[in-house]
Amino acid sequence: MGPMLKRFFLAILLVGPMADASVEKGWSAYERGDYATALREFHAAAAEENDLVAVYTIGLMHANGMGVDQNLSEAYRWFRRAADMGSAEATFNLGIMFEYGDGVARDEEQAVRLYSSAALQGHAGARFNLGTMIEQGRGTPVNHEIALELFQLAANQGHAKAQVNLAAKYYLGEGVEEDIVTAYAWFTVAASNGEEKAILNRQVIGQDMDESQLESARTLSETLLEKLQVSEH
Numbered sequence: 001m002g003p004m005l006k007r008f009f010l011a012i013l014l015v016g017p018m019a020d021a022s023v024e025k026g027w028s029a030y031e032r033g034d035y036a037t038a039l040r041e042f043h044a045a046a047a048e049e050n051d052l053v054a055v056y057t058i059g060l061m062h063a064n065g066m067g068v069d070q071n072l073s074e075a076y077r078w079f080r081r082a083a084d085m086g087s088a089e090a091t092f093n094l095g096i097m098f099e100y101g102d103g104v105a106r107d108e109e110q111a112v113r114l115y116s117s118a119a120l121q122g123h124a125g126a127r128f129n130l131g132t133m134i135e136q137g138r139g140t141p142v143n144h145e146i147a148l149e150l151f152q153l154a155a156n157q158g159h160a161k162a163q164v165n166l167a168a169k170y171y172l173g174e175g176v177e178e179d180i181v182t183a184y185a186w187f188t189v190a191a192s193n194g195e196e197k198a199i200l201n202r203q204v205i206g207q208d209m210d211e212s213q214l215e216s217a218r219t220l221s222e223t224l225l226e227k228l229q230v231s232e233h
Contacts, residue, residue, distance in 0.1 A: 020045045023054050030057075035067025056082040056090050063093065063103075072103025083114075088121035095126060099133070108139030119150065124157040131165065135174075144175030155186065158228055160193035167198065171205060180205055184217035189224050 026041035039061050045054035059078030062071045076097060082090035095114035098107045112133055118126030131150030134143050148169045154162030167186035170179045184205055190198035206214065 020049045020051050020054070022048065023051055026054065026057070035061060037067075039067040050085075052082060052085045052087060055085065056087050059090060059093070072097070076103050083117075086121075088118045088123040088126070091118040091121070092123050092126045092129075095129060099129070099139075108133065110139075112139040119153075122157075124154045124159040124162070127151075127154040127157075128159050128162040128165070131162070135165070144169070146175075148175035155189075156228070156231070158193070158232065160190050160195045160198075163187075163190035163193065164195050164198050164201070167201065171201075180209060181213050181217045181220060184209065184214070185220035185224055188217070188221035189228070192225060 022041045022045035026038045026045065029035070029038035029041060039058065042051075042054040042058050042061075045051040046058060055078055059075045059082060061067055062078060063075035064070065076094070079090040079093050079097070083094055091114050095111045095118060096102065097104050098114060099111035100106065112130065115126045115130035115133065119130050127150045131147040131154065133139055134141075134150070135147035136142070148166070151162045151166040151169060155166045163186050167183045167190060169175055170186065171183035172178070184202055187198045187202035187205070191202055209217070
């Protein structure tokens with residue numbers, strides 16, 4: 001079992017202006033680091049209002065041992081409830097649990113199904129994880145074309161590891177025609193997001209490129225970065 005904080009999706013659903021009072025109190029306590037109080041308030045909101053933010057966050061706190069001893073069985077129960085309410089984040093976390101066997105029996109086919117569901121909801125992490133499993137043939141047959149499409153979608157959302165994998169696909173010609181210029185450009189984008197592997201790979205493939213290719217790759221990377229910046233706003 002790996003470190004939960006490194007595995008589970010930690011982004012929290014935004015609390016809107018009409019949020020339950022217990023949810024607001026829960027967030028106030030959460031931000032102060034008073035996780036026991038936060039958990040109590042979220043339980044109140046889940047019981048009284050069936051609040052999705054509260055339900056999902058209870059699962060997250062059980063998964064990571066925040067305000068309570070880590071309990072993956074409880075995390076699963078709350079994530080399942082939140083997923084049934086439409087939470088892509090919860091569905092993604094369920095996929096992680098089944099992929100790695102955290103709190104449930106390891107089942108890669110079930111992980112693929114859950115990642116697929118979250119990916120259809122636009123979850124970048126699910127798209128990346130699903131693409132990785134399809135690329136490796138885990139829980140589903142190998143399909144480099146579909147893996148490429150998923151990495152592309154996640155990369156366009158700013159997912160740095162997906163950007164690395166997308167670049168590698170272009171460099172190796174897996175699921176797409178070999179294109180060292182596009183590979184270099186995506187490695188550059190991923191490097192700008194702090195991916196050290198991308199920095200090294202860009203240096204390596206750059207040694208096989210002439211100045212014209214390098215210039216084209218730099219221009220393309222600038223265009224990609226501009227598009228990503230626009231999509232974030």
